[in-house]
Amino acid sequence: MHFRVLQSVWGLDKCPGFDIEARLDEALERVVAAGFDGVGVNIARVARAAGVSRVMGAHGLYWEGQVLVHDAGQLAGYIDEAVRLGAGHVNVQVAGPVRHLADAMRLLESLRRVSDTAPLPVFYETHRGRLTNDLLFTLGILDEMPDLPLTCDLSHYPVAGEMELPLREDQLAAIERLLRNARNFHGRISTTHQVQVAMEAPQHRGWRDQHMAWWRRGFSLWRASAGENDALPFMCELGPPPYAITAPDGRELTDRWQEAQRMREIARGLWDEAATESPAPLSANP
Numbered sequence: 202m203h204f205r206v207l208q209s210v211w212g213l214d215k216c217p218g219f220d221i222e223a224r225l226d227e228a229l230e231r232v233v234a235a236g237f238d239g240v241g242v243n244i245a246r247v248a249r250a251a252g253v254s255r256v257m258g259a260h261g262l263y264w265e266g267q268v269l270v271h272d273a274g275q276l277a278g279y280i281d282e283a284v285r286l287g288a289g290h291v292n293v294q295v296a297g298p299v300r301h302l303a304d305a306m307r308l309l310e311s312l313r314r315v316s317d318t319a320p321l322p323v324f325y326e327t328h329r330g331r332l333t334n335d336l337l338f339t340l341g342i343l344d345e346m347p348d349l350p351l352t353c354d355l356s357h358y359p360v361a362g363e364m365e366l367p368l369r370e371d372q373l374a375a376i377e378r379l380l381r382n383a384r385n386f387h388g389r390i391s392t393t394h395q396v397q398v399a400m401e402a403p404q405h406r407g408w409r410d411q412h413m414a415w416w417r418r419g420f421s422l423w424r425a426s427a428g429e430n431d432a433l434p435f436m437c438e439l440g441p442p443p444y445a446i447t448a449p450d451g452r453e454l455t456d457r458w459q460e461a462q463r464m465r466e467i468a469r470g471l472w473d474e475a476a477t478e479s480p481a482p483l484s485a486n487p
Contacts, residue, residue: 202424203432204472205238205263205289206465209387210249215441216457225249229256235462241265241292241436244279254286263289265385265436269331271296273311280319290322290434292352292385297332302341305332309346324385326352329361329396336362336375343378353383354438355415356391359408365393366407380419386435388416388464389444397444399455400463413471420475435468437461 210229213219219228229252232240239262242253250266257264266288268279276293283291295312299305309325309332316323326333333339336358343349355376358364364372389397392408400409416435423433439445439461445453 202427202429204420204469205432205434206468207239207241207263207265207434207436208232208235208237208461208465209436209438209440210240210242210253212437212439212441212457212461218458221249225252226256229253233260233262237437237465239263239265239289239434241267241438243267244282244286244288244291245269250282250286254288258287263432263434265290265292265434267292267294269294269296270312272308273315276312276323277315280315280321280323284320288321290324290385291316291319292324292326292387294326294328295332298330298334298338299332302338302345305338305342306345308332309342309349313346313349322350322384324350324352326387327354327357327379329357334361340375340378343382347382349382350384351379351382352385352387353379353415353419354387354389355379355412356387356389356396359391359393360396363393366411368411376415377418380415380422383419383423385433386416386419386468387438388412388435388468389437389439395446397440398446400460413467416468417471417475417478420472421478424475433472435472437464437468439464 210221213221213228221228239257240253242250244250244266253264266283268291270276270293280291327339390400390405390409390412392398392405398405439457445457447453
């Protein structure tokens, strides 16, 4: 089994010391030199995706192609482009949300007819403002489509659902259900009211520990069913403002690049811990 920690190219936007518009290759080389296993990039950003393909290909490294789709034809086109460029997998955000579960299922069924025959893995991301905006609605999707392969970006649900610590048992059980379908992870620390907060700030320790517990749990579940040669991707996805909180002068409160590297090391440590963790269900907060 393998674990790949990626860095979001979007997460380098407006990051001091990086210029992904004019000096993309240099930025990507810096990511490689820092020890990441690859990157993730939006395939709709054509020049940026081509640069990622070129640099990651030269290093023999892995990368994620990210897409936002409204219908099956659009997904098919993006998959073809991802294959042409050499992506390792495609991460799909499905446009939405929609009001009725039946409408969501019709859309997902048409998308699955495309993705299930794709020559590379395709994962569906949990994300605010998309088809999976609401946690309970997403559980309904999984009831209807229990094998849907997910990218778990769990940072969205504490905010969208205004979750508070300590979490209720039903909230833990809901996240547990998502984690059983997790085939890919996007990482950031969120809280009840903010989608991205300073990782090491003491006031956010409870939520940092909760996200870490979720990641470790997801890794453990994945390892329990994975094959010897399978690989699990985890992308550090600390976004630029307005994801990143800023001071009145507009400057970010933290060093996002340093935080991304810290997250990488946390994720690798949790991966190692998960190797010895029982896949028994979670029943309590960390």
